[in-house]
Amino acid sequence: MPRTFSNNLDRTPGYSRGGLDSFDWLKDRIKKPKAVVDLSGIEELKGVRPRSEGIEIGALTTLTEIVNDPIVKAKYSLLAQASESVASPQIRNQGTLGGNVSQDTRCWYYRGGWPCYRAGGNICYADTPVSRNREHAILHADRCVAVNPSDSAPALIALDAKFVMHTSKGEEVVDAQDYFIGPDIDITRMHILRPRPTPDGHSDSVHMGRQAILF
Amino acid sequence: LNWGGTYDGHEAPADVNPVTKASVAALAGQGLVATARDKYPRDGTTFSYVASFAEVEVDVETGKYYIVDFLAYADVGSVIHPRALGGQILGRSILGIGHALGQKWVFDPHYGVMLSTRFYQNKPPTILDVPVDMRWGGAGHSRSGNACRCSRHRGAARRRRVRLHLERPLGRTGRRHLPPRAREPRHHSDVSASWAAHAASLDGPHLMEIGKHGGNPRRDASFRAVSAEFRR
Numbered sequence: 001m002p003r004t005f006s007n008n009l010d011r012t013p014g015y016s017r018g019g020l021d022s023f024d025w026l027k028d029r030i031k032k033p034k035a036v037v038d039l040s041g042i043e044e045l046k047g048v049r050p051r052s053e054g055i056e057i058g059a060l061t062t063l064t065e066i067v068n069d070p071i072v073k074a075k076y077s078l079l080a081q082a083s084e085s086v087a088s089p090q091i092r093n094q095g096t097l098g099g100n101v102s103q104d105t106r107c108w109y110y111r112g113g114w115p116c117y118r119a120g121g122n123i124c125y126a127d128t129p130v131s132r133n134r135e136h137a138i139l140h141a142d143r144c145v146a147v148n149p150s151d152s153a154p155a156l157i158a159l160d161a162k163f164v165m166h167t168s169k170g171e172e173v174v175d176a177q178d179y180f181i182g183p184d185i186d187i188t189r190m191h192i193l194r195p196r197p198t199p200d201g202h203s204d205s206v207h208m209g210r211q212a213i214l215f
Numbered sequence: 216l217n218w219g220g221t222y223d224g225h226e227a228p229a230d231v232n233p234v235t236k237a238s239v240a241a242l243a244g245q246g247l248v249a250t251a252r253d254k255y256p257r258d259g260t261t262f263s264y265v266a267s268f269a270e271v272e273v274d275v276e277t278g279k280y281y282i283v284d285f286l287a288y289a290d291v292g293s294v295i296h297p298r299a300l301g302g303q304i305l306g307r308s309i310l311g312i313g314h315a316l317g318q319k320w321v322f323d324p325h326y327g328v329m330l331s332t333r334f335y336q337n338k339p340p341t342i343l344d345v346p347v348d349m350r351w352g353g354a355g356h357s358r359s360g361n362a363c364r365c366s367r368h369r370g371a372a373r374r375r376r377v378r379l380h381l382e383r384p385l386g387r388t389g390r391r392h393l394p395p396r397a398r399e400p401r402h403h404s405d406v407s408a409s410w411a412a413h414a415a416s417l418d419g420p421h422l423m424e425i426g427k428h429g430g431n432p433r434r435d436a437s438f439r440a441v442s443a444e445f446r447r
Contacts, residue, residue: 024333087335088341106335106336108321108330108331108332108336109323109330111333112328112330112332125323125326128325130323130324130325131323131325132321132322132323132324132330134321135336
C-alpha cells in the first residue's frame, strides 16, 4: 500500500484499484489479478484544492466529499449534483471521483464475462436481434453498444474539466471530453486511462491520475 | 369527482354484487369511488385484497416521474395491530412500486442466462423513491373501533378526501354508524383481553406520513419545490 504518489507506481506488477468497480470483477471471478495495490493511502491524491484558475480535485476524493465541499457546492454545483446522483450513500462514501470516471461499462453481457468484442471476442451479444439491450446505446453505436456508466462524466465534460494523468511517459493533460472514448477508437476501453489488459486477464500497470478542473 | 360516471359512484361495474351496487349508489357523488370484483384465477396463488391510488407527476420531456400522493386501502378483516398493518400495506406497496417501475429479472432469450444479476440492474426502490405523502387504510371488521377507517381521521382538511368502497365496507349490519365505543368487542379466544385493550388504545392516527415522520427533510423540501413548480 503506497503512501506517496510517484511514477514508480505504474510499474507495480499486478492489478491496482481505486475501489468499487474492481470488486465486481473479482467477485464474479472474471478477473483474477495476482496482486491488488491499495491506493487509499496516498494523501496527495485526496481532497479539493482551490487553484487560481479554478479547483483541483484529487482522483481519490470520495464523491461524498465532493458533494459536501463548499467550493464545489458554491461554484460547481453541477458537479455536486451529478456526484450526489451516483448510486447510494454508502457507495458515495467509498467511491472516488477517479474511480467513477474510470469505471468500466456496465453492459451485463460484458460484465457477465461473455466473450464479446470488448472482451476480445468477435460478437456483440447485446446487439443480436433477440438480445436484451435495455440501458444500452441506441444512437451512434459501433460494434459495441455499451455506454459509459459514469454519472459525474457529463458534468465534468459540461464544466470543461481537464484531467491530469501521471503515466510512465510523464504528466499528460487531456480535456474531459477527450478522456472518454467510444468503441470506434478502442473497443476494449471506455477511456484513455485504463491500460489494455494483458492476455491472462490482468492489467500490467495502473495510472491513477490526478484530476484538475481548470476554468 | 368532476369526472363523474365510474369515478364517483354513479356507475358501477356490471359484474359486482347487487349489494355492492346499492352501496355504491348510496355513496355516489361524495368522492372518488372505486368498485371492482376480484377476478383473480383460482389456481392456488393468493393475492392481497388491496386497492391503490397514486397521483403521479411526470416530466414529459425527460420521463422522470414523481409519485405525489399514494393511498393503499386493504380489505383485511380484524385489525389487531394497526401500525404493524400499516407497515405491511405500505411496505408491500413500495415493493409493488419497485416491481412496476424499476425492477425486473432479465434473461437472455437465446442463451437462457440471467442478465440482471446486480442491484444496479434490478433496482429496488429506496426511501428516496417512495411517495412523500403515503397513506393507508383498511376496510373490514375492526376490533379497535374506527381503526379501519384511518384515512379519514387526519389531514382531511388539507387533503383530498378519498373514499373507497369495497365489497364489504360496512360490516354485515352496517354497524359502522354506531359510536365505536358502544360496540361490543368481539374477542377471539386466542387473543388475550389485554391485547384487545391495547389494540383498542391504538385507535388514533394511523396515517403514515413519511414526509413528516422519519422522512428526508431535504428531499421533501426539494420535492415540494419541484411539485410546486409543476403545479404552476
